[in-house]
Amino acid sequence: MNLFDVYPLNNIEIQKAAGSTVWDADGQEYLDLYGGHAVISIGHTHPHYVKRLTDQLNKVGFYSNSVVIPLQSELAEKLGKVSGKFEYQLFLCNSGAEANENAFKLASFYNNRKKIIAFKGAFHGRTSLAVSATDNPKIIAPVNETDNVVFLPLNDVSALEEAFIAYGNEISSVIIEGIQGVGGIKEASIEFLQKIRSLCDEYNAVYIADSVQCGYGRTGLFYSHDYAGVDADVYTMAKGMGNGFPIAGISIAPKFEPWYGMLGTTFGGNHLACSAGMAVLEVMEQDNLMQNAADIGEYLITELRKIEGVLEVRGRGLMIGIELPETLAHVKKALLFKHHIFTGEAKPNVIRLLPALNLSKEQADQFLENFKIAIKG
């Protein structure tokens, strides 16, 4: 049997990893500023993480949501504390798309409406409704097509106001990334997020903050939407939550009341997933990783802005986009194959940095030095 060939691959096999360093099958060392797509939050093979997962696996790895799993409540308590949303409720699932899918469903159950407002450049996942709210027609199959999603330009307050005037009481939810990831590190403005909050209040629509990529401490605050100083009704999260173990969740405001069967999953919230989630939050707290993300991120952004040839540097904390001109389109590949540094990308010419939150100043400098050389070419 062959693999279903949907990924364009770099011909590199990673065999060992520690912190922000990975090694390939030939023993070649790489600096990892991609974190497997913003997933590695506390660093590869962190000793506390490995121990917690190993200990749990030796006790019980999985049982279904038909029994009490105290680790789920421990995780909810800790997440409430670290995120500052003490009163919110946690539903656990397995992936970012699933988190968004559940958020849409919850919103629709809540206000009994169907329309969703999403934004140009958005990526919310590949399941049916999540992909329909994703601004990429190529990955929306005919069966996923729906008239329920309306796309508006990002940060256009008047367009948002007009949409609420036009659709008002039909709007179930508004979904927005605090910083668009796949869209090229484009930040939602504070004014815009505040406007979403006030319009959702006025029309009883649900504000969904997609924090799958930009959340979990990456920008220096737990949710990047928090920079606007207003709460969302639902936060969706995944990537950094389990440092590589598949776990996702939605943090749900107190006004939503659950009923048995409203949401559900087989794997979500299993013992191993919760142990991974706990280990991540424990390390984030102990090592003050949100502060480190803010500090090293600010340092990187400041230094990158000084480099000649770079068109624009966008982002916050350790979610950084470096926009390059077409003439420097080769830099990303050069970083990987010549300088042995993993980075992410966004089309057409944006290099995305999504490293572990404990990236050190020395590692940031190592990247800057190599990046300057790669740009000179």
Ligand SMILES: Cc1ncc(COP(=O)(O)O)c(C=O)c1O
């Ligand atoms: C903002 C955002 N939302 C949702 C998703 C979907 O997450 P998953 O691939 O875990 O389904 C992604 C994945 O890249 C994302 O960046």
